[in-house]
Amino acid sequence: MSTFAARLTADVSRRTMLWLGALFAALVVAPWVVNDYFVTVLILILYLAFTGQAWNIMMGFTGQLSLGHAIYAGLGAYVAAALFTRYGVAPWFGLLAAMPVAAACGAVIGFLAFRFGVTGVYFAILTIAFAEFARIGFDHLDIVNAAAGLFLPVAQYAHNDLWRLRGSPTMFYYVILAATIAAFVLCRLLITSRIGYFWLAIREDEEAARAVGIDTFRYKMYAVTISAAVTSFAGVFYAFFYNNLFPEQVFNISQSIQMILGPVIGGVGTLFGPILGAFVLTSLAESLNSALTAMGLDLPGAEQVFYGVCLLVVVAALPEGIWPWLAQRFGIKDAAS
């Protein structure tokens, strides 16, 4: 256990620890200070921070661009929701089924791509294709109500039921907060371990990685399956928080894109970038929405245009993302950068 803690904190300055502690404290007390609307916004932020970290394992650490991560979240959502609505299986058990399903799906995509040398842009297209297969497939899958959507029973709950994930937004907030912290810790442990070094080597130069004896196929498979399994938790959370699933929504490419915006803006391949990116992007987008509403303007698509502008600005001004730039200014070391 001590070695575990040592690995987690090795090379982390006291100042960084203080910052992290302060941030943690702020996030823990947040629901007591802000209203329900802000709690919902924070849930969205943490949801995107979580999925961003999961995606980062593939792209940020291993250099495999997935543009179809919605498939893993969608599978997780559908597996857990179907088990719950049909058999009354609690979501945490549902997660135990969702993770292997998503991991297996990742393994199939990974196997096809890595075994047959599908790389770079073509790999990205393959991931989009699979997410689209899933979207169209689930649209015709009667067992989960096809295009009509799968609904979880919604009722007013007198108390929070953490086991069955039925309750107030505050409960969901703490669940996604715990998950985001767990994902952060997991990523930190992975990237400072043997597997993490091999992933970075593959990201940097696959041929050189092979020349130092790394079985690149195997390690890329690890990356895609771990990333998929972690992402599936986000899907389970999504299903029980929103209580409805439509293939057109959960498998939509816009879901995949939204997952990657956080890390891209925050800093691909860094530990803190996905979290920062999700915060910056979502809070700006929500402010924009509120401002537009206050002005009585109804502009459909304004949010998407805004994301596009944010992306343009960051890519042009800080191509490595906001976090590496900030970290450098404040002298903070990010293990993965």
Next chain:
Amino acid sequence: MTALLSLTAVSKRFRGLVAVDRVSFDVAEGALFAVIGPNGAGKTTLFNMIAGATIPDDGAIVFAGEPIGGLPADAVCRRGVARTFQLVRPFPALSVEDNVVVGALLHRRSVDAARDHARELLRRLDLFDKRRRRAATLTLPDRKRLEVARALATGPRLLLLDEVMAGLRPTETDRMVATLRELNRETGVTILLIEHVMRAVMALASRVLVLDHGVAIAEGAPEAIVRDPAVVQSYLGAETA
């Protein structure tokens, strides 16, 4: 003495061009073996076949009693053959130290143990003071040394060096020659190098193979090779005339 590496009638054709034509030679364990020849003689192709980057069309490549011809590069490396690239390919965004740590992790589970070993090698190759820099920021001679350190970190029995002296100044060449000699003497690692810099070959190699148009035209001690009429005509002509 049995050969650590043994090539028998190894050939490679690219469409019509025969890049390597039935080349055979043995490298004894602990030797410093050089492959020389004019540009386009097939040296790098030969190297790539040993390292697993290119699949030979014909012939046998045996390393430590085991056929390795046609194995993928990572499998060859895990059996104890490490290489450098002619056009250096460090992991650019990683620190100098982490580049070597990656290599050292091949046969080590613990990152700390790998780091200790990496630092030892960085000291040996005069890169210790630059260990925290990004590999991309190094000068070419430093990057070449980094390639050697990373390859050595995998704990090879055979080290393949593809023109590690090219682009170095004479003093840097001498330094590299001294380092490689020292490594060979102290660790017993066998070194097979492709080299254009005759000054390094003469100082380093115990045995030399000369390739010309994919064919092995001579093999022997360096002093004998430089007097071989066929070699003088095809390769050294201008230098020794």
